[in-house]
Amino acid sequence: MMLYDLPAPAKLNLFLHVVGRRDDGYHLLETLFRLISLSDSISIDLTMGAGITRETNLSEPLPEQNDLVIRAALALQKATGSHLGAHILVNKRIPVGGGLGGGSSDAATVLIGLNRLWRCGLNRAQLMQIGLSLGADVPFFLFGQTAFAQGVGERLTPVVLASQSYLVIEPRQSVATQSAFNDPDLTRQSERVKITDFSGVRSFVSTAPNGFGKNDLQPVVFRQYSVVSAAFNWLSQSGLETRLTGSGGCLFSEHATPSEAVKARHVLLTKMLGNKTQAESGTGSPIGDIFACDGYAEHPLRHWVND
DSSP, X not given: OEEEEEEEEEEEEEEEEEEEEOTTSOEEEEEEEEEEEEEEEEXXXXXXXXXXXXEESOSSOOOGGGOHHHHHHHHHHHHHTOOOEEEEEEEOOSOTTSSSOHHHHHHHHHHHHHHXXXXXXXXXXXXXXXXXXXXXXXXHHHHXXXXXXXXXXXXXXXXXXXXXXXXXXXXXOOOOHHHHHTOTTOOOOOOOOOHHHHTTOOOSSOOSTXXXXXXXXXXXXXXXXXXXXXXXXXXXXXXXXXXXOTTSSOEEEEESSHHHHHHHHHXXXXXXXXXXXXXXXXXXXXXXXXXXXXXXXXXXXXXXXXX
């Protein structure tokens, strides 16, 4: 028995405020998570032995002991006592090291898929508890809808947002999450907010008065990663307002409709191809890829799990 092409969507942090730090070193956050249509896909083949194996299209995959997909399957086995196994195929489309939660989303989709395939019968809260042991973002993908997150990311409150599309811009440089969070210049005392502070707000990136919030990691990431900073500056000079998502390095902009996002992507690609001066200088573009995405109200597999 096999489950084919299960979606593992990326997320955006529409804002990300660091409001404190616990004694154990974990940062206290306030962030607004939104799922987007940029997605990995996962296929899972049921095996009768208890072994867990994984294939991926990445040229340099993580060692299996560090791979969240493997760790998620093993954690579900341990929690349920299942003696079944699985062969998992991961087709990566979400940029690695982009702050889009690709690894966490893959882990959540594996938990959802194996919960069904192995007939474990765990509910959402039980899966989210397993997910939290894997990483702070995993519970959000299991929660499966736009959410205001607090604590280390585990306290989730559903939020309804207007329909919106996005450009996600991938710089030619990935970011190590810990390098941003461990930076001594990181602001860790942002003012706390409530849902009522941003409910009804359509724009989170705009610098106009109707925009909301910021990403506290953005200044330190730009200082540590020159290519990410260069991508942001080039986009600004091209007339596009962007914000870092998560710990980066991907940037995003907001657009009212899918067609507007596609049009903006075309304009940027045309500028990149036509920048002969940059090409002749040998510096190359700081931007690797650009994705036009829709915002999801909920995870495509949300109803596979009982509340």
